[in-house]
Amino acid sequence: MPRKQRTFEESPRPETNALVTRLVEELQQKDKESGQPLIYEELFPTGKIRVVVIWDEWDRLSLEDRTAAILQAYERAEGRTYRDKIALASGLTVPEAHAAGMLPFEVLPAWRTGDPVTLEQCRQAMVEEGASKLFGPDIVQLRFATREEAEDARGRLVSSLPGSDQVWTIAQDVGSVEEWSNR
């Protein structure tokens, strides 16, 4: 009887090169303060690293392709040794990260008639700051993992829209009673 060996077939990957190139640029741009992608790196005492890249551009890619793109970008930006330290690389869109409870702080405009800026100006400033447009039609949400990040974003929004100090507010998701009881 013939003896046959096979390996698991890799599924064909969609074109991810453009996103990898953009992510490489983001990784090399050390002083960028705002906008997507949000890149979180956690260094464990073992020297291993967990990376989460929150980016609405992932929307068209499978989870596998996102991980592959992140690892490829790190290898190009930081080298093979650094890439091999990454134990887990995850790519999530902003709504996905929010659903997982990773972005509990939201900066939003508490806009009133008579305010010195328009709601459309606020919306535009939020998008430039990294707000997601994937939550639904005509909905933008500017979300962060920590209050500090949200406060910094609020400061930049005030700078970009002079007179908007009183417009911006920060809200925090508190979760359901069941979620609290499970902690």
Add this chain to the structure above:
Amino acid sequence: MPKRLLDRCQPDSIREFRAAARQRFDDGLALSVAGQRTGAIYLWGYTAEMTLRAAYLSFIGLGETTPITQKEHLRPAVNQGRLLGVAWPPQGEFHNVRAWAELLVTQRASTPDAAYSPSFGGDVQRYGQRIGELWREFLRYHRNYAYAFEVRQVREAAEWFLVNSHAL
């Protein structure tokens, strides 16, 4: 009089999960051969879930036959995953194969001398992601008919977890 099926269940344990994972895999194979694609995927998802749960609980030191409970073992595992930064949405949380796979990789990465090799850890995450995108426990409530390539992808991933269960 023989005991009824439910009365013959052993308590949930690592040993029981591993044995059941193999049974469900074989059940899935039988269904896929009979053309019951969604049913096959439904069972293979549990194969992966039980294999990963068993691997994680074994890694943190739980005994092979120690009874597993939601309060003492599964809930703390989910909380630990979130603490380690695993994206773990609340809906159907105990059945989230992708999250269980990522918990295992991350827990090992944060433990001295226990991290997977980059290649093996990548495979654990990849196959977890693959099942995570094609399987949920709520599939049982729906009449969708799976595509052949979806059946192949879930079978390969579940089989990979079974074949490598000793190394997880």
